[in-house]
Amino acid sequence: MKTPTLPDHKYLQIADGIESLINTDVLRIGDKLPSVRTLAEDYNISTGTAFQAYYHLEGKGLIESRPKSGYYVRFNYKRFPALPKSVQPDAHRHAVSVKDVIADIYSDIAAAIKWNFARAVPDLSLLPTSKLNKAVVHTLRHHKDHGIGYEHTQGNPELRKQIAKLAFNWGGKVKPEEVVVTNGCLEAITTCLKAVTNPGDTVAVECPAYFGVYQAIESLGLKAVEISSCPVSGLDLQCLEKTLKKFSIKAVLCVPNFNNPLGSCMPDANKKALVSLITKHKIPLIEDDIYGELYFGKNRPKTCKHFDKEGWVMHCSSLSKSLAPGYRIGWVLPGKFFTEVAQLKRIQNISSPTLTQAAVAHFLQHGRYEYHLKNLRKALHTQCLRYSGSVIEHFPPDTKISRPQGGFVLWVELPGNVDVFRLRSDAVKQGIAVVPGKIFSASCDYENCLRISFGKLWNEDVDVGLKLLGDLVKKATK
């Protein structure tokens, strides 16, 4: 089952057409574009719509207007430098120890930061604040106990219904009673890990991976084997297969859609193969789909859960990256581990807060999420291009950057042997926060990599920050 995708506006269709002409070098950087009037006549559209199309492309940083002259091609995807390296992990089990490093970074972030490229959250101006507020007020007025009483351990029934409905987007057939609501996605992941492992067990995790996952692994006393991951197609299935043969693996962790930090997206065929592999080995797969809805392409990618016939996939997600980080609303579809997960949720904190769950349920129920997502995706795609453009412009020429197909982080590999840990300290002094690559792996050498979040709204000032950062990088690579 699949919900129909909403048709794009006319101006977007036109803009997409021009974009593909730029990408295929039919229109080259510096070429003059037809005037707005000519464009309008050619496509039989109003000049307003023609303006909108150019305005959209300008927002993406692909074209620029020159005073009294018109629009010109400014940027081309081909200008993108090479992709960052795909490192082969050392195929050993590792005791994980990242928490001290991460605590350092968090305390830095509390310092006076003007350009926070470290936090992977959308700019608050991109979130539907006033509509969420209305949903909260509606809940205060109409909820049977105004959100003061305990909620069901599994979560608000209407919210679970809406989460089941969201699953349609990736072709999932989910029943509300299969959902467990959590305090954000990280609680979903740690709960899943705890449900299927015992201290001392080994889990397989793609590398690089979000450092929160390493912290969870460490805090549960687990060991990790890292699986290499490609900046474009994600988890390396051959590497995983070998690992499953070599070690007794109790769970596999993976972000198939727009992995943080790579921004990679596993092709659906790979997801299917991954699910058969773990099903054959009878090993639970903890799938983190927190970025799944934030795709830049035409369609939402599928999830591993979609291919799961026997319930081995534990699908985790949340609204923290796409709607309201501070509401702390995540969920898990634990498959065959439902009982264990629901029990752990109760033991940890009985249930999630009542008010915010009911408010978000109301918000989703009234179709406001889909509408908001449509705008958010467009904005993030534009920001991705703008940030990439600035990095290409201001960083040393042989810097390599990822091509995120969704989400809001860029993965940047610096030339030479730059020590990003030291770079980070210097950057903090100038009011710039970034996350060093080192903490995205327990075994791999990402010392010359860093993660830049493009969640913060792009403007000239962001460009100034990225230029400052680029200057620091240049100084460090000399």
Place this chain on the structure above:
Amino acid sequence: MKTPTLPDHKYLQIADGIESLINTDVLRIGDKLPSVRTLAEDYNISTGTAFQAYYHLEGKGLIESRPKSGYYVRFNYKRFPALPKSVQPDAHRHAVSVKDVIADIYSDIAAAIKWNFARAVPDLSLLPTSKLNKAVVHTLRHHKDHGIGYEHTQGNPELRKQIAKLAFNWGGKVKPEEVVVTNGCLEAITTCLKAVTNPGDTVAVECPAYFGVYQAIESLGLKAVEISSCPVSGLDLQCLEKTLKKFSIKAVLCVPNFNNPLGSCMPDANKKALVSLITKHKIPLIEDDIYGELYFGKNRPKTCKHFDKEGWVMHCSSLSKSLAPGYRIGWVLPGKFFTEVAQLKRIQNISSPTLTQAAVAHFLQHGRYEYHLKNLRKALHTQCLRYSGSVIEHFPPDTKISRPQGGFVLWVELPGNVDVFRLRSDAVKQGIAVVPGKIFSASCDYENCLRISFGKLWNEDVDVGLKLLGDLVKKATK
């Protein structure tokens, strides 16, 4: 430092005077009380105030009005039956396994329950719903990001300031930066346990104890040694001292104020001795003070944290039992384990929800909590007496019941060898939920005990429910 207690209303002073005459048998059951007019003249008060005093005593179930005749003494604390037994645990380490039983009970509770005496929560009508709603709306309007952005891992700064201020009530000197906000008290306790133990370790826990604590112990792979607890004065210090010598104990868990299920309160001298004992042994004490503000006496009891000089006490509490269960706002003062606890909080769920924290901070900041508590305490004390009265009236004569000095649960020991597990099933069929005593210990025999929550507002219908339950008990003891 101590906040001054607000002076009681005139009518309460009069009512308390009469109550003490009843308790000391100067006024006996059946005695006629002076008429309202006489009372007013004797005390030089208005007849309105005299009425209020009688109305208050009637509410507590101590006196009754007889039509066209006046007020009569109805009940006396001396009518209370004996206290429930204090069982000596077997002083062995136990692997804990209660989760299946508890899951059973939770699923029962979901059934059609008319009289829910199982849930230890205050009746929603006793909570300041509309004032909390106003605080939420205020937050939506005035909070810098309307509660949508991430909150600090440690919690909302103003809320932590208010929590530090609340500590004045028990003589605590707490700084806001020493507080970590959690999703309710249970998350505070599980986080503390995790911070100071490793799987396989042994902890000491008073017995009987809230079953949520046993679940936490079980889920962390810990073993428990149980320490006997007295229905009046709580944890048995001698028993604890012996245990600390016999076993390698990594943490002690205890509810010094109005223990759930006993309702006992450790005398302050015992708290002081407990803190010296654990300090001498360098063992962290996880103190659960969730019921501390719900005292029936004149003053708030002290906490163990008050006597803690070296930071070995990890003080946990929440607003779930006294203000808003569904807001899931708890906290911990982790003492010397601050870093570990704050780190675990971040790893588990990054931070607690922003909106509800800010709203509650606003509510507390405006002094509304103290005012609300004053009313809540009075109401719960009255309900305690009413429920006790009904149990005494409807249960078999040699039933023993606790004398809670705060909180909202009664602990009832039934005569003979009643199997309360079976009784519970029969009760559920009649729409009555209670919690069987068995799940409050891993080793002790509380099979003929049960816990009755008196959080639900007392009325004639509650009395009907307790009579039905009493009839079932009588049938079972035959």
